[in-house]
Amino acid sequence: MYEQFKTRAEAVSAEVCRFTTKSEALEYLIGFLRREGVADTPQASALWADCSFLEGLDRDTLRQVAGVKFDVTREGASQARFGISQMEWALADTGSLAQNSTAIEQRLVSSLASIHIALVPTSGLLPDMPSLLVRVRPQDCRYLAMITGPSRTADIERVLTIGVHGPDRLIIVFVDELGGTN
Amino acid sequence: MGNEFKESIYRAVNNANLTGALAKFSEAYKSNRAKAYEGIDFEELRGRIAELKSYAASHLDELSAQFQQQAEACGAKVFRTSDPAKVREYILKVAQDNNVKTIVKSKSMATEEIHLNPYLEKAGIAVGETDLGEWIIQLAGQTPSHMVMPAIHMTKEEVSDLFSKEVNERLTSDIPRLVKVAREKLRPTFLAADMGISGGNIAVAETGSIVLMTNEGNARLVTSLPRIHIALVGIEKLIEKFADVATILKALPRSATAQLLTSYVSIITGPTPNPDGSMKDMHIILMDNRRSEMAADPKFKQALQCIRCASCLNVCPIFRLVGGHVFGKVYTGGIGTILTAWFDELKKSEDIQGLCIQCGACKDVCPGKIDIPDLIMEIRRRLVQQQGVPLLQKTIYAVVNNRKLFHGMLRAASVAGRPFTSGKFIRHLPLFLADLTDGRSLPAIAEEPFRDRFSRIKQPKCKEKAAFYAGCLIDFAYPEMGEALIRILNKAGIEVLFPLDQTCCGAPARYNGAYEVAASNATDNITALLREDVSYVISACPTCTVALEHDFISIFESLGLTERLPQARLLAAKTVDFSTLVKKLVDEGRLSLKEGQKLGKITYHDSCHLKRALKVSEQPRELLTKAGYELAEMFECDTCCGMGGSYSLKLPEISAPILQRKLKNIKETGAPTVAMDCPGCVMQIRGGMDQDGAAIKVRHTVELLAEQVK
Numbered sequence: 001m002y003e004q005f006k007t008r009a010e011a012v013s014a015e016v017c018r019f020t021t022k023s024e025a026l027e028y029l030i031g032f033l034r035r036e037g038v039a040d041t042p043q044a045s046a047l048w049a050d051c052s053f054l055e056g057l058d059r060d061t062l063r064q065v066a067g068v069k070f071d072v073t074r075e076g077a078s079q080a081r082f083g084i085s086q087m088e089w090a091l092a093d094t095g096s097l098a099q100n101s102t103a104i105e106q107r108l109v110s111s112l113a114s115i116h117i118a119l120v121p122t123s124g125l126l127p128d129m130p131s132l133l134v135r136v137r138p139q140d141c142r143y144l145a146m147i148t149g150p151s152r153t154a155d156i157e158r159v160l161t162i163g164v165h166g167p168d169r170l171i172i173v174f175v176d177e178l179g180g181t182n
Numbered sequence: 183m184g185n186e187f188k189e190s191i192y193r194a195v196n197n198a199n200l201t202g203a204l205a206k207f208s209e210a211y212k213s214n215r216a217k218a219y220e221g222i223d224f225e226e227l228r229g230r231i232a233e234l235k236s237y238a239a240s241h242l243d244e245l246s247a248q249f250q251q252q253a254e255a256c257g258a259k260v261f262r263t264s265d266p267a268k269v270r271e272y273i274l275k276v277a278q279d280n281n282v283k284t285i286v287k288s289k290s291m292a293t294e295e296i297h298l299n300p301y302l303e304k305a306g307i308a309v310g311e312t313d314l315g316e317w318i319i320q321l322a323g324q325t326p327s328h329m330v331m332p333a334i335h336m337t338k339e340e341v342s343d344l345f346s347k348e349v350n351e352r353l354t355s356d357i358p359r360l361v362k363v364a365r366e367k368l369r370p371t372f373l374a375a376d377m378g379i380s381g382g383n384i385a386v387a388e389t390g391s392i393v394l395m396t397n398e399g400n401a402r403l404v405t406s407l408p409r410i411h412i413a414l415v416g417i418e419k420l421i422e423k424f425a426d427v428a429t430i431l432k433a434l435p436r437s438a439t440a441q442l443l444t445s446y447v448s449i450i451t452g453p454t455p456n457p458d459g460s461m462k463d464m465h466i467i468l469m470d471n472r473r474s475e476m477a478a479d480p481k482f483k484q485a486l487q488c489i490r491c492a493s494c495l496n497v498c499p500i501f502r503l504v505g506g507h508v509f510g511k512v513y514t515g516g517i518g519t520i521l522t523a524w525f526d527e528l529k530k531s532e533d534i535q536g537l538c539i540q541c542g543a544c545k546d547v548c549p550g551k552i553d554i555p556d557l558i559m560e561i562r563r564r565l566v567q568q569q570g571v572p573l574l575q576k577t578i579y580a581v582v583n584n585r586k587l588f589h590g591m592l593r594a595a596s597v598a599g600r601p602f603t604s605g606k607f608i609r610h611l612p613l614f615l616a617d618l619t620d621g622r623s624l625p626a627i628a629e630e631p632f633r634d635r636f637s638r639i640k641q642p643k644c645k646e647k648a649a650f651y652a653g654c655l656i657d658f659a660y661p662e663m664g665e666a667l668i669r670i671l672n673k674a675g676i677e678v679l680f681p682l683d684q685t686c687c688g689a690p691a692r693y694n695g696a697y698e699v700a701a702s703n704a705t706d707n708i709t710a711l712l713r714e715d716v717s718y719v720i721s722a723c724p725t726c727t728v729a730l731e732h733d734f735i736s737i738f739e740s741l742g743l744t745e746r747l748p749q750a751r752l753l754a755a756k757t758v759d760f761s762t763l764v765k766k767l768v769d770e771g772r773l774s775l776k777e778g779q780k781l782g783k784i785t786y787h788d789s790c791h792l793k794r795a796l797k798v799s800e801q802p803r804e805l806l807t808k809a810g811y812e813l814a815e816m817f818e819c820d821t822c823c824g825m826g827g828s829y830s831l832k833l834p835e836i837s838a839p840i841l842q843r844k845l846k847n848i849k850e851t852g853a854p855t856v857a858m859d860c861p862g863c864v865m866q867i868r869g870g871m872d873q874d875g876a877a878i879k880v881r882h883t884v885e886l887l888a889e890q891v892k
Contacts, residue, residue, distance in 0.1 A: 074457035078373060094443040104406060104455050111402045129428040138389040138424060138451035146447040151399040153361060155315035157338050158207050161361045164314055166399025
């Protein structure tokens, strides 16, 4: 399923990688942020929404090392270049990610930033949307968000252009250690 | 058709930006769509969609009530109304009660339907469209020209002019840069807005959820940033079960833009927290606006199976020429014609229903399995019922309905037309008919029609007999096609009868909504064709074949003439088109084609009625290949040639460019001959080639095969 997901997601301009352990994923993530010039200045900061990946990690160290912030506000998100969140599910047949986005913080980091980094437990891979919808109770999941590639438009002369109102890059990081293998 | 309407067509077909962009898109759409559906059983999928949407259409009240109960249980406020005015008032009241100054909107056709923006703006509220295409349209002060791609008619230069004014900076027409400008310009609007208004792609009764899809991500911002969210949803968007969302989402993006899924799908069930920690003030408006009436109409109920993908626009040979503006201000294209007739009024669809050439391309791709051409015919029929047939047409039908008079006039035309005839084509018609020969020569009426030649044709006596239904074109313009058909069937041991009482198949009357005339034609033909016991009733005109096989039955059904149905069904069972019967005879070994022939390249044009109504496309190809032709397929081989019976006479300004495309596609194959199974297409394409001057032979399959039977 992972290979199918990767093919489909890359076909819609998402960037996909996979790591066995959380520490490998973290190392990659910090390296990525640094390479991309993360800084505590407007339009250069990174904002990380609360998620299980962060459990057991020292946020202070992360703040110092990678310049990331964890207090997600509307203003903070509109200033951030990077938004980091954890998506619960990945749909192999369309290369989509899915998340219970009821908490507004999850939506702010993934919709306002220009680069969205999505951490995904490999065990969250599902074959398709029907298998997602049977797992979700809408009453408990008020805002179910599915994301397939970066924001796009073809409204001017039918020319595909990436990055309108949402992120212009979507980096998907699978982490096996976050739960099972698929 | 009104002059204003004709002028809007003239403007559209002469707008190179528009026709260029639409043509480019529609050409790519076909193959992209096929790719998006790879590995999916489309018929099975659309069967399920049609079923679940049809169920919903039969239970609109129950599902609306259930939706309301569920959504309210989750904390949303639900307002149900049938009146567009009440929708506008409700939204304005919510805005005023909450001191709303600015509103951001994501794309919603329902708000266009009720002309919401000008209403709110008049009340002093700033309304910002955020979908890029809608924003462009709003800045330009225009209306959408396509349901999914509202600004498809505009060039990047026009967009850059608009944006330059908006940001007070001279911008180039670099598209990625223009998109960035839109992002930067709209971001503060999103952040400042007090209210977000969205539509809803789906509303789920079982859970009170609404589903929103966008590629740009604007619906996520519209539903997340402002403290108030109002979703305006037409009740035709209701479905019963949450699990069925996946069924619709499997088809909608694939059919709309050939995507597997849009970038963003949000399923929202009740209010969610705002960024400041408060809960969203969430309102859902379920709007009826004649949808329940539509559901109660046995014929039009199926239009509620629409999922608003606009694929009927994308494959329409007319839409790609004229774009959306000719259709009106809101819903456009095939389904738009139907929705306009209902949500606006029947009268409003008077002109636009005439745009449909009845080629059936939309019916083939509709994921809601809606018979759009048939519903447009029904609109035509009701218009005729309401307003009567125009005098000129009435005169024509009176003639067509009287076989002797009609045939007498056709004979007279062969004499009267002579001064204007040179060779096989009428070159100079009297001035008032000048429009009709624009880009196409019309055939001369045959000096001796088929019905007069028939008695002289020597046939072997055979046990098996077939009745030949010629149709007006073969009888009076192309009698040689009829002679060729008899030659072929005789070789297979079938004797051909020609019942002289046969008359017009009724298609011209039916396609113009005059069902009574068509029913009378049907009755006369049934009597004539069933008089003798024959194995087959064969026709070499697909339009006539469809009439004999399907339309007679449906005309009787829609007029309640049930007593005539058994005979109509009997005729339908015996009716067969030329290529299907000949293919069968060849397969059975009753007919042989000369062997080892090398006849060179040929290209084949699929006639609309043969391919899409009779589902015949391989038979003529196999026969021609077997005869020794080397098939070179043309681009868009099954796209309409623009003939459409009297369509080419009524809307020559649309028919002509469609024909030009067809001629170009034929010429590009390099084949010296193009074959087809319809005398109407022969008339259109042969006439076009004649004026074009290209040395390409335009032949009916029957003529080509008659030369190759052993």
